[in-house]
Amino acid sequence: MKENRRSLWMIILLMIWITGFHYLTQSRDWELHDFFRRLYYLPIIIGAFKFRLKGGLIFSVLAVLIYSPHLIIYFGEVNIGVINQFLEALMFVIVGLITGYLVEADYQARKSLEQQIVKVVNLENYTHNVLDSIDSGVIAFDYRGDFKSINRRAEVIFSNKEEVNQFIGEKNLLNDINRVIQQKIKFVEKEIDYCTNEDQGLHLKATIFPIENISRVIEGAVLVVQDVTMVKRLEGQVRRGERLAAVGELASGIAHEIRNPLGIIKTISQTINKEVEDEEIKEGLEIIEHEIERANKVVQGLLDFSKPNKVKIEKINLNRLLDELVMITRKFAEQQDVAIELSNMNDAYEIEGDSDKLKQALINIILNGIQAMEQGGRLEISLKKTEKEESVITFKDEGRGIEKRIVDQIFNPFFTTKEKGTGLGLSITHRIIEEHQGSIEVTSEINRGTEIGIRLPLLNQEGNFNE
16 A cells, blocks of 8 residues: 555656656757657556556546646647647557556456465365365375375374385285276275384275376375274174173073082082092092082183173262272282282262172282283273263283283183183173173283273263163
8 A cells, every 4th residue: 555655656746747847948949848748658657557547547647638738838829730749648548548458457367366376275275174174094196106195184093104105015005006096996995904103003994096187087096094993993892792692691501501410429529528438539539529619610600701690780989999999909919029009080980880890890800910910010000081071990010911813802701811710700801891881992012011991981971871
């Protein structure tokens, strides 16, 4: 705005200066007047460039108006010379209009171009926002298969361009991308297990599509990556639950069939033990009774697993429950040279459920963690709340760890890595947590320890346990 005002004053002063020369120069110096007349083109052209068509018209008409009186004064009468000079003055208007029109046309063209650029930028931003809002990683490649762009979700999965290239190279996806670009196949779909640079294990679903322009010509390819780790984990929990239900039903029938003969064998063994005097026979009979008792414990475990007791619903303070569990297990932990560290939040976290059953489930996990640290160590127990209003109890030990290939099997009935064990403890724990509408997550590394996270819905939240 200031620049336009400055230009306006410059043009006005220039026209006043030229007009002053005309009126102050003697009449006989016509060559000087002719020269000064041509100087009017300067403010006219400058006005046209600064103010476009309007400026060209206004300043050219203004030049005619202030120049015309000088012609009358100079010639003193209307004759062919005056008319000729008036026609010459009309050239001011013609030059002003033509120059103003051309400048106006250029201005409109530039303005239209700017508007198109703004539209393109807005469209690009909109497209970028749409891609960033998609809950899948989107990675674009050009017609040569070279990496071009990545959306926000892909940046979450892969921290940088180098990791994208690393992922593509490790999983041999570049060959599939080139096949799609060359139209040898329409698309590629794969499920891939991938470990990020941060040692985070992911299960990814990768799909490759061609990128076509408006003429249906392929200009590249797009790799869509979906993180289905949680889905696979939930599917695994569902399958585990189905297996546990089937095993429980089978175990119930088997347990009843085994328990009756065991009872008969025990009764006969005890009767014979009272009647015989041979010490070797008595010793053998005592071994039989001891083994029968051990078999009965396994059978009882099967019955407890297959037909769980009715859950007693009550309000449970998790902070207080964890304090009790640490107090119960601390002596055993000290005997194994294990230190239990409890990070208990000050906020009171309450859930609904059966405190006795939860104690049984959590003690199983604590004891397993202690027993996994044969050379001693530290067991960390923490309690926190998630954004979904869930409580998360985490048990982290420094034991020998669990091989990845068997992590998903540890909750299966009769599966155990201990020399002495029924393999029912964690199965019962899993069932109790599911009865409380919770879930268990396990991560482990050999020689670095195991971390078990238990999620339970907090009281007065949707999805709480109901009878």
